[in-house]
Amino acid sequence: MVAEQPHGDEEDRKPQSDEAHSAFTPPAGVQAPGLPEDDHPTSEFALPEGLEGLTEQADEPERSAFAPPSTWTTATFDARLAHPAYTPAQGGPAVRLSKDAPWQDRMRTMLRMPVGDRPVPEAIQRQEEGSGPAVPRVLDLTLRIGELLLAGGEGAEDVEAAMFAICQAYGLDRCEPTVTFTLLSVTHQPSLVDDPVTASRTVRRRGTDYTRLTAVYQLVADISAADHDVTLEEAYRRLALIRRNRHPYPGWALTTAAGGLAGAASVLLGGGLWVFLIAAAGAMLGDRLAWLAAGRGLPEFYQFAVAAVPPAALGVAVSLLHWDLRPSAVITGGLFALIPGRALVAAVQDGLTGFYITASARLLEVAYFFVAIVVGVLTALYVGVHLGAKLNPEGTVAPVERPGVQIAAAMVLSLTFAVLLQQERSTVLFAMLNGAVAWVVFAAIAMTANGSAVLATAVAAGLVGLFGQLRARYEHTSSLPYVTAAIGPLLPGSATYYGVLNIAQNRIDAGFASLARAAALALAIAIGVNLGGELARMFLRAPGSAAARRAAKRTRGF
Numbered sequence: 151m152v153a154e155q156p157h158g159d160e161e162d163r164k165p166q167s168d169e170a171h172s173a174f175t176p177p178a179g180v181q182a183p184g185l186p187e188d189d190h191p192t193s194e195f196a197l198p199e200g201l202e203g204l205t206e207q208a209d210e211p212e213r214s215a216f217a218p219p220s221t222w223t224t225a226t227f228d229a230r231l232a233h234p235a236y237t238p239a240q241g242g243p244a245v246r247l248s249k250d251a252p253w254q255d256r257m258r259t260m261l262r263m264p265v266g267d268r269p270v271p272e273a274i275q276r277q278e279e280g281s282g283p284a285v286p287r288v289l290d291l292t293l294r295i296g297e298l299l300l301a302g303g304e305g306a307e308d309v310e311a312a313m314f315a316i317c318q319a320y321g322l323d324r325c326e327p328t329v330t331f332t333l334l335s336v337t338h339q340p341s342l343v344d345d346p347v348t349a350s351r352t353v354r355r356r357g358t359d360y361t362r363l364t365a366v367y368q369l370v371a372d373i374s375a376a377d378h379d380v381t382l383e384e385a386y387r388r389l390a391l392i393r394r395n396r397h398p399y400p401g402w403a404l405t406t407a408a409g410g411l412a413g414a415a416s417v418l419l420g421g422g423l424w425v426f427l428i429a430a431a432g433a434m435l436g437d438r439l440a441w442l443a444a445g446r447g448l449p450e451f452y453q454f455a456v457a458a459v460p461p462a463a464l465g466v467a468v469s470l471l472h473w474d475l476r477p478s479a480v481i482t483g484g485l486f487a488l489i490p491g492r493a494l495v496a497a498v499q500d501g502l503t504g505f506y507i508t509a510s511a512r513l514l515e516v517a518y519f520f521v522a523i524v525v526g527v528l529t530a531l532y533v534g535v536h537l538g539a540k541l542n543p544e545g546t547v548a549p550v551e552r553p554g555v556q557i558a559a560a561m562v563l564s565l566t567f568a569v570l571l572q573q574e575r576s577t578v579l580f581a582m583l584n585g586a587v588a589w590v591v592f593a594a595i596a597m598t599a600n601g602s603a604v605l606a607t608a609v610a611a612g613l614v615g616l617f618g619q620l621r622a623r624y625e626h627t628s629s630l631p632y633v634t635a636a637i638g639p640l641l642p643g644s645a646t647y648y649g650v651l652n653i654a655q656n657r658i659d660a661g662f663a664s665l666a667r668a669a670a671l672a673l674a675i676a677i678g679v680n681l682g683g684e685l686a687r688m689f690l691r692a693p694g695s696a697a698a699r700r701a702a703k704r705t706r707g708f
Contacts, residue, residue, distance in 0.1 A: 256315075257310075257311035257312070257314045257315045257318070257374075258307065258311045260314065260318075261307075261310055261311060261314055284382060285322065285338055285340075285347055286347075286349070287382050288316070288317060288320045288322055288382070289317075289322075289336050289338060289347065289349040290349065291316060291382065291385055291386065291389070292313045292316045292317055292327070292336050293313075293334050293335075293336060293349055293350070293351040294351070294389060295312060295313070295316060295366060295369070295370060295389065296309050296310075296312060296313045296327070296329065296334045296336075296351070297334060297351055297353050298362065298363070298366045298389075298392070298393075299312055299363065299366055299367075300329065300334065300353050301353050301355060301356045301357060302356075302357070302358070302359060302360070302362060302363040302366075302630075303356075303358065303363075303492050303493070303496055303630060303634075304363065304496070304628060304630065305496055305499045305500055305503065305505075306329040306330075306500045306503070306505040306508045306509075307499075307500070307503040307504075307505065308628070309327075309329045309334075310327045310328075310329050312366075312367075312370045313325075313327035313329075313334070313336055314327055315370055315373070315374045316370065316373055316374075317336065317338070318374075319373045319374050320373075320382070322338050324338060324339050324340065324341075325337065325338045329505065329508065330505075330507055330508050330511070331353075331507070331508045331511035331512060332352060332353050332354075332511075333350060333351075333352055333353070334350060334351045334352075334353065335348060335349065335350035335351075336348070336349055336350075358492070358570070358571050358572060359397055359571075359572040360571050360572055360573045360574070360577075360628075360630060360631045360634075361395075361397070361398050361572050361573065361574050362392055362393075362395065362572075363628055363630065363631070364574055364577075364627050364628065364631060365392045365395070366389075366392060367626075367627045367628050368626075368627065369385065369388050369389065369392070371626050371627075373385060397572050398572055398573075398574065398575070399569055399572060401441075403569060404437070404569065404570060405434050405437045405438060406434070407566040407567075407569035407570050408433045408434060408436075408437040408487050408566070408570060409429075409430035409431065409433045409434035409437075410430060410562060410563075410565075410566040411433065411486060411487045411563055411566040411567055411570065411638070412429040412430055412432065412433030412461065412483040412484050412486060412487045413425075413426035413427065413429045413430035413433075413483060414426075414483075414559045414560070414562040414563035414566065415429070415482065415483040415485075415486035415487075415559075415563055415638075415639075415643060416429040416476075416479040416480060416482065416483030417479075417555065417556070417559040418556050418559045418560065418563070418589070418639060419476070419478070419479040419482055419483070419550065419643075419644060420476055420479055420550030420552075421475070421476050421479035421480070421483070422475075424473075424475055425475050425476055425479050425480055425483075428464055428468065428475070428480050429461065429464075429479065429480045429483035429484060430483075431464065432460045432461035432462075432463070432464040432465075432480065432483075432484050433460075433461055433483070433484050433487045435460040436456070436457035436458065436459065436460040436461060436484060436487075436488075437457060437487075439456045439457060439459075439460065440453040440454070440456055440457040443456050450518075450519070450522075451518055451519070451521075451522045452522070453522075454488060454519050454522035454523055454526065455522040455523070455525050455526040456526065457487075457488055457526065458484065458485070458488055458522070458523045458525075458526025458527050458530075459526045459527075459529060459530050460484070461480060461481055461483065461484020461485070461527075462481050462484065462526065462527045462529075462530030462531060462534075463530045463533075463534075464480055464481075464484075465477040465478065465480040465481035465484075465530075465534075465541075466530055466531065466533065466534030466537070466539045466541075468480055469534065469539040469540055469541055470534070470537060470538070470539050477539075477541060478541070478644075478647060478651075481527065481647050482643040482644050482646075482647045483643070485523065485527070485643040485646055485647055486563070486638065486641055486643045487570075488519075488523050489520075489523070489641045489642070489643060489646070489672075490515075490516050490519045490520070491634065491637055491638070491641050491672070491675065492571070492630075492634045493512055493515055493516050493519070494512075494513075494516050494672050494673075494675070494676050495633070495634065495637070495675065495676045495679050495680075496512055497509050497512030497513045497515075497516060497676070498513075498673065498676030498677060498680060499676065499679075499680045500512060501513075502677070502680050520646075523646070524646075524649075524650050524665075527647065527650045528650050528653060528654055531650060531651055531654035532654050534654075535654050535655060541651055541655075551593070551597055551598070553593070556589065556593065557586050557589060557590060560585050560586050560588070560589035560638075560639040561582045561583075561585060561586045563585065563638045563639055564581050564582045564584070564585025564586070564635045564636055564638050564639065565578060565581070565582050565635075567581075567585075567634070567635040567638040568581045568582070568631070568635040571631070571634060571635055573631045573635065574631070577631040577632060578635075580621055580632055581631065581632055581635040581636050582635075584614055584617050584618060584632060584633070584635075584636035585614075585635065585636040585637075585638060585639055587610075587613060587614070587617070587636075588610040588611070588613065588614045588636055588637065588639055588640055589610070589639040589640075591606070591609055591610040591613055592606045592607060592609075592610040592639070592640060594606075595609060595610075603671065604667075604670050604671060604674050605674075607640050607642075607671050607674040607675055607678065608674040608675075608677060608678040609678065610640055610678070611637055611640060611674065611675045611676075611677075611678025611679045611682070612678040612679070612681050612682040612685075613682060614633055614636045614637055614640075614678070614679060614682060615629075615633055615678060615679035615680060615681065615682025615683045615685075615686075616682035616683070616685055616686050617632070617682075618632035618633035618636065618679075618682070618683070619633075619682060619683040619685075619686035619687065620686050623686065629683060633679055633683075637675050637679065640671075640675050641672075641675070642667070642668040642669075642671035642672055645664050645665070645667045645668035645671060646664075646665065646668045648664040649661045649662065649663070649664030649665035649667075649668060650665075652664060
């Protein structure tokens with residue numbers, strides 16, 4: 151039997167449990183409260199009251215992210231009041247590098263510019279279609295060429311310019327070469343998102359061969375020239391030939407040149423024929439002893455010390471034998487063949503161009519060589535003083551005016567110096583003439599006009615640097631073959647001997663004062679040569695509008 155179902159109204163009249171009511175529903179018979187006037191829930195993306203008008207800008211065309219909003223007025227930003235570090239709206243001045251300028255000037259200009267301001271040049275040497283430059287081989291070639299230049303005595307800035315020129319020629323535009331006294335490195339970064347590639351090379355051996363230096367400069371000039379097609383294989387082949395080439399002068403010629411340099415220097419200081427021969431013999435003996443020490447593996451300090459003993463010993467012997475000669479001229483002539491003028495000029499040039507680490511290392515090397523010379527000469531003079539040698543320090547600086555003989559001696563001195571530097575025969579004549587000009591200017595100021603020796607040295611060295619740089623720019627090569635040999639007549643041999651002799655005679659104050667004077671004369675030579683070269687670059691044609699740019703910050707003392 152089926153039970154009857156209850157009717158719907160009866161079901162509604164049944165009481166309901168509390169779980170059937172919402173927790174927020176007011177009880178029966180209670181009126182629901184109204185919402186507070188200040189509580190109006192809104193979307194968090196709704197615009198605040200009063201800014202509804204900005205929604206009309208949604209219909210504007212799309213603008214650049216760097217463009218100012220259209221609601222800004224023209225008075226909001228004034229370019230005249232902008233900070234100078236900001237790039238102006240019209241951009242920076244365009245830098246154009248003239249292809250007619252020497253590659254040294256173009257590369258030096260780019261190196262002194264910030265990396266972001268450098269123009270991107272086109273690769274000069276053609277690459278195979280579809281293939282980029284062989285980065286490892288280009289970097290290796292760059293380091294090998296830089297090594298030859300730095301080992302040959304070239305300045306750090308010129309070495310960096312040559313390395314940068316090679317990278318630019320083969321299409322590696324984002325390169326940064328770095329040069330120190332013994333380490334070369336170059337870094338290439340293809341783009342801002344790629345990892346950089348860095349290669350380095352250590353310079354362990356140094357030699358003086360200006361013929362090789364000139365050949366390396368010619369190779370760099372051909373690689374940087376648009377009318378020469380020098381592939382990497384051709385560049386490696388020419389570089390190997392340069393390394394394998396023999397020196398232009400044999401060993402006996404170098405020993406004879408060392409003797410001729412000492413003899414010519416003694417004639418400059420008032421010596422005659424016998425003084426010339428004795429000074430030449432002392433220098434040649436010292437040169438052979440230095441070669442023997444080098445063959446035994448002794449450091450260069452001892453080589454210089456050993457080479458300084460024979461000229462000083464022969465000068466002491468001349469004094470003990472009471473010959474009517476000038477023993478001071480014999481000793482001083484031997485010092486001319488040993489004073490490291492080339493290294494001193496390179497050290498000061500690196501310091502003036504901002505390479506302070508390399509300059510400090512080279513100056514320290516020069517100081518070591520100078521101390522070695524002093525030790526060698528001082529040893530011989532101590533023995534001579536105890537044996538009763540009559541050496542008069544005041545007579546070493548007495549000027550002797552023989553214009554014709556001294557000009558010829560200056561030319562011979564420059565000639566023999568050029569042979570010692572292994573220069574090409576085509577550059578020897580100009581070096582001789584430049585050396586003669588240097589001596590004429592020095593003698594006119596210091597002897598004839600009784601002027602300051604330091605001033606006379608600086609002026610003469612400035613002319614040497616000016617003429618040498620002009621000739622180098624004409625030949626598109628290094629200026630060292632035209633400058634280094636020409637400063638030979640200006641080297642401070644007399645002041646060095648005078649200081650060492652005073653120390654040997656226990657006059658320490660006078661000795662150190664004379665050595666300080668010798669250092670001042672050496673610095674005058676280096677600064678004068680550098681200033682002359684900068685004057686040549688200043689007044690000759692420079693790379694387009696880059697000539698008006700200031701030097702790099704590192705050369706302005708910042």
